[in-house]
Amino acid sequence: MLAALSILLVEDDAVLADGISRMLEAHGFVLEQVADGLLADAVLQRSQAAVAVIDIGLPGIDGFEVVRRLRERGSAMPVLLLTARDAVEDRVRGLEMGADDYLVKPFASAELVARIRALARRSAVKAAxxxxxxxxxxxxxxxxxxxxxxxxxxxxxxxxxxxxxxxxxxxxxxxxxxxxxxxxxxxxxxxxxxxxxxxxxxxxxxxxxxxxxxxxxxxxxxxxxxxxxxx
Incomplete structure (x- = not known):
């Protein structure tokens, strides 16, 4: 039996975070959840999650800064950014910071699951x-x-x-x-x-x-x- 994928969800909207968590757990993922950027930065320094799903608009420090610090530490953990903003400059900035993918709210549950699994597969097959x-x-x-x-x-x-x-x-x-x-x-x-x-x-x-x-x-x-x- 395949081990369940561990996902770190960083989302400050409690209602949305609860809905995403329930949906991902129903698809067999194991969830760790935090609600602000500074805590996410601390958790990511020891997390072994297969994929991090990070909202851009966070208290403390925003999702862009969370990703920047993650990459500055040398981590290759796949990152999927979530945002309510669809501006070109946000997408470009997310990529430049080191994010692997981007999903604009509102999104279909099936698309979020598919993107997470694709990022996990892409990461798993890479040579060290x-x-x-x-x-x-x-x-x-x-x-x-x-x-x-x-x-x-x-x-x-x-x-x-x-x-x-x-x-x-x-x-x-x-x-x-x-x-x-x-x-x-x-x-x-x-x-x-x-x-x-x-x-x-x-x-x-x-x-x-x-x-x-x-x-x-x-x-x-x-x-x-x-x-x-x-x-």
């Missing part, structure tokens, strides 16, 4: 460490390194590099990258992908890998013998 050449990505601690040197990556730079590593030696298109890393694909353009790849190339000059541009197709990450040369 990805590497090629001298480059290593630790997916548990969210730390990137070239040999002994740590490299700083933005949330989207990390996502692009992780996808390229997962498909090392294979050509991937810009659209495939967008579809894989952006829950809100309309907010990530083909030109933006080019910018992130350009930044990554600068940070990986001594990593023993190159991101090659395959004209008319996309990009390929590989570790050739002449990796020190320009792609």
């Amino acid at each position: 460490v990805l590497g090629l050449g001298r480059l290593h990505l630790d997916l548990d601690t969210r730390r990137a390194s070239v040999g002994e040197r740590a490299i700083e990556l933005s949330v989207r730079e990390w996502a692009v590099l992780e996808y390229l590593l997962q498909h090392g030696g294979r050509v991937v298109s810009k659209q495939q990258i967008i579809d894989a890393i952006a829950p809100w694909a309309e907010e990530l353009t083909l030109n933006a992908v080019e910018v992130y790849v350009s930044r990554l190339r600068l940070k990986l000059v001594d990593a023993g890998v190159v991101i090659r541009t395959i004209r008319g197709f996309g990009y390929m990450l590989e570790a050739p013998a002449d990796a020190g040369a320009h792609p």
Whole structure:
């Protein structure tokens, strides 16, 4: 029998939180529930939840800050943001802070369950460490390194590099990258992908890998013998 998935629910609306909790428990999830941002930040420092479902509008600190602190600590826990706001800037900010998905209230119960399960599956199948050449990505601690040197990556730079590593030696298109890393694909353009790849190339000059541009197709990450040369 499969173990029940543990979910941390962060929602300050008591009526809504109770309804979500009952619904998720009816679907076999195990729930831990908190009602403000500061408490959520404290709980997340020791939580082993499979997925965190976090409302944006929280007392104490808002959901954006909760996610920012979570990612700053190196946690890769999947996060689904809930909000009553559907503004583009909120969706973009949520993604930049490190959220994995976004759901606008009111939402269908079945959609919330499906998104939670999808995030849990996506997290479960990932290898703990990805590497090629001298480059290593630790997916548990969210730390990137070239040999002994740590490299700083933005949330989207990390996502692009992780996808390229997962498909090392294979050509991937810009659209495939967008579809894989952006829950809100309309907010990530083909030109933006080019910018992130350009930044990554600068940070990986001594990593023993190159991101090659395959004209008319996309990009390929590989570790050739002449990796020190320009792609």
